[in-house]
Amino acid sequence: MTHRHYQYAAGAGAVLLATAATACLYRDLYVIAAMFWVGVAVCLEASARERRRHLRSVAEHEWARRVAVGDNPQPLRPCCLLAGTSRGRAHHHDRCTRNPIAALLLAADTDYPITRKDN
C-alpha cells in the first residue's frame, strides 16, 4: 500500500469512529464516546502524517527526476528525513538530496518513469 492508501484508510477510520462516538452520545454512553473520540484524534493524526509522507515522497521523486535529466535542483528542506529528525546531525546515505548520487539511487527504486529533457 502507498501513503495515499494509508491516508484514506485512516480518514475512513476517523469518520467511522466519529459516527460511533456520536451514536454513543445519543445513548448516554459518555465514557465509551470519549474513547471513540480519542480514536478519532489518533486516526486524524495518522492521516495527516501519511499525507506529509506522500508529499515528501512526491518531492523526492521530482528532485530525483530533475537530477536524472541533468538539472541541478536545490536540496529539499530538510534535505532528508533523517536530517529533519536529527536536526541536521545525520543524513540518510542514499536518500539525502544534498548528494546528487542519491537521486540516481532513489530513482532506481521508484515506479515513476524518468524522462529525458527535450531540448
Ligand SMILES: [Zn+2]
Ligand atoms: Zn540529508
